[in-house]
Amino acid sequence: MSAAVYEERLERMWQSRPGVLGWVMTTDHKRIGLLYFWTTLVLFAAGGAEALLIRTQLIQPNQHLVGPATYDELFTMHGVTMIFFFIIPMTTGAFGNYLLPLMIGARDMAFPRLNALSYWIFLGSGLFIYTSLFLGMAPNAGWFDYVPLASRQFDPGHAIDFYCLGIIFNGLASTLTAGNFIVTILKLRAPGMSFNRMPLFCFAFLAASWGLLFALPSLSADTIFLFLDRNIGTHFFDVAKGGSTLLWQHLFWIFGHPEVYILIVPAFGIATEIIPAFTQRRVVAFPLVAVAELLVVFIGFGVWAHHMFATGMPTVTVIFFAAATAAVVIPSTIQVFAWCMTFITGNAQFKTPLLFIAGFIFMFVAGGLTGIMFLAVPFDQQVTDTYFVIAHFHYIIFGAAVFPIFGGMYFWFPKVTGKLYFELPGQISFWIIFLGTNLLFFPMHLVGLAGMPRRNYTYPAGLGWGADNLAETIGSYITTVGILLLLGNLVVSYFRGPPAGADPWHGATLEWTIPSPPPEYNFAVIPKVSSAYANWDVEDREEDRRRLAEGVMVLDEGHEQPVSSPVDGWFAEIAEMPHDSLWPIVLAVALSVVFVLLLLHLWMGTAFALAGVMLALLGWHGEEPEETDA
């Protein structure tokens, strides 16, 4: 049989149902990645609109575009949206889902139906929390929702209940995704892909997934305690009855600090794949970059109380966190040096994706320098709750997470769509965004050092803050124009761009070995892997062609996927993967009902809904794979 015959058999085996039902029932990681991508863009727009309203309100002193109550909702929803409903789902849900199986030579995730469930839960949680906005009861105590401000006494009504339940609901999606990624990366790598032959992108996503898995429970515990305090009358955070308001902060930041590394580490992964492609050079110090990605998340679990340096903790405890904060800088620095050396010693071609990575490095270093400053407790206590902090984390988040996301959109656009984007508008969009974000966030350092506090809906005249705020607001509008140009470019390119072919960039990793867009089964033959830069191993790619012609490792007798050993990638067995199913969306709907009933305090109804969830789970596991031998 010829290669074409095998490909046709695989196509028939793996194709999705047609139409809308096919999308609703899909378990294909590529379709799920695209669903995440579009949903996340809509939520990004919402978060961006909230930002623009904030910036317009602050354009000059004493403005009254929005009142203080609305302003509180705006900055809370902006933070919640950008973190939980843009960056996490865009990096892990969209980029991770689409690319991870391709980079490791797999045909799907380890748990395809679970992957679909993650998306539908994510969508449900987004609808849940944005319903609060439409009902005029959006969360309003900041994205970190400190008690006692968030307690029933000071924030009656449903706003904080929406926050608690929405966060737990969203956290479920990320937890499931994290577990799925970990098992996929450890067990589904193509035979021969040992850890030292795994692309750095995969190291980054492995690190972020471990981070999500171990950080989210802390936030869940925190919000469970708050929900119980607010609705059942418990006293976890009530000092008068033996509780502690600082307990909220500890549990929150035990999640919250790893979360910020979870935000940027996948973006590091994106950067470490763009750089080799546009410098045509392997990344310098590969083992150190790989371990740095893991270390930054690992050590990041130990720094949480640096968000609490102004709460009066004893110095003898604070010192542990200051030291760990100093340590966590080192892995990031290792990566920055490695990337810069790769640029310098490679043949850098500054196409749009690499421009965004260069911008990312610039902004990440700037944000990182202010980050180091915070580890000095006396300095931190001066700038806590000022715009200096906002400047720091926006340089990091926008610079180190959003810039690589934008670069990644351009970089993998040809692979996903089969079309090339238009280069000149791409480069222009970069420069506009780069200038806009620096104009937006740099003056925040100055105005923060001059004492402007966070989370205040306006500020008085005569303090010298007006000019900086005006510049920031103009910067926000410029940034918006740049982002619109970026998105417009991608849309027009989708319809009018020239064909891209499989490998327009001569990229390093396995996704560039297959057609653009990829077929449903990804790889007709499971690829042979000898290094982390598999697309550059010419002999291995020729071996793949020989094998396809001979039908070796084609695995076309079902939805087949090889499973390997976790460390060295020795071939272990062949697994039969689940395919299209309605159970993920059914289970997600059942879970949504549970959360709505909890919000409405209908406890008996909640119990019944939970029983419904159990039934859906049992129904899900009623689908068994075909048995060939026991």
Added chain:
Amino acid sequence: MSDYAAGVRRGGPGLAVWGMAMLVASEATLFGTFIGSYYYLRFGAQHWPPPGTPEPRVVVPLILAGVLATTSLPMQLAAMAARRARLWAARLLLVWALVVQVGYLVYEVHDYARQLQHSAPQDNAYSSIYYTLLGADHVHVAVGIVLVVWLLWKLLRGLTTYRLGAVQVVAFYWHAVNLLTLVVVGVLLSATL
């Protein structure tokens, strides 16, 4: 090409166990934060439990936690029997485990209700964390019971590779819950020290 030696085709029990490991890791971390919160509140309290709140009983909860922990034996033996395709042995071992697990849970729910008559989670922070931590453990035991019942129902129709994986996965879950229960009971009883 030793890298590509032909492997046995399976329904993926290996991956299922890894998936359960992820769930166990997540739940263990959740309980870790509950326990950390318990001690954080404990360190801040001059008297623990606070005056007026009864101390937990020591002997009966410890014995019962030990009895529950013994169900790890029949659960593991059931997984091993299933692996050797000994269906009836697996079923009987699961029933043995189930009887003990249900007995444990029934008693604990009854005891939880009894304790609520003397103190409430709304009394103070001690009671809040006490009832939450203990209740969360009971919920995990209850879910484990549902899983064993489901397994027995599945095994009514015989043993397949998929169902073998299910037995292994549920056994793993129960080992984790048994260990968790021992830890939770130990933490709660540390208030009497």
Added chain:
Amino acid sequence: MTVRRLGIVQWIGVVVAPLAWTGQHIVGYGVGQARCSAAGAHWGIGFDTWQLAILAVAGLLILISEAAAVTVFLATREVNYGDGPAGEGRCAGVLPYSRLHFFATAAMVANVLFLTVIFLDGLGSVFSSLCAQS
């Protein structure tokens, strides 16, 4: 050393140091939290003794871990990571030697970082004023 033994030594090199830091971090912070809290102030916690003891144990474990990583690194010197073409006389990324060398290289650098951190916070906590608010 056999490949199997090298593998075990490699994992000691990779895993022990991070766990040692984790233990020192949690216990060190916990001892401080207990000592400086309302209840714990009366428990007779010898703060400095605890911190120095934890520091010594963690330090020893990290040094063992580093020695393990260096051992594997030296034993697999001839290997490359499998990320480049085979040079003359080099093992060209052969498994598991290339994986062992990769982990050993990474661990050697990481363990130095962990050692630095535990000395920073261990000594820092001892030399700070006990229970003074920051």
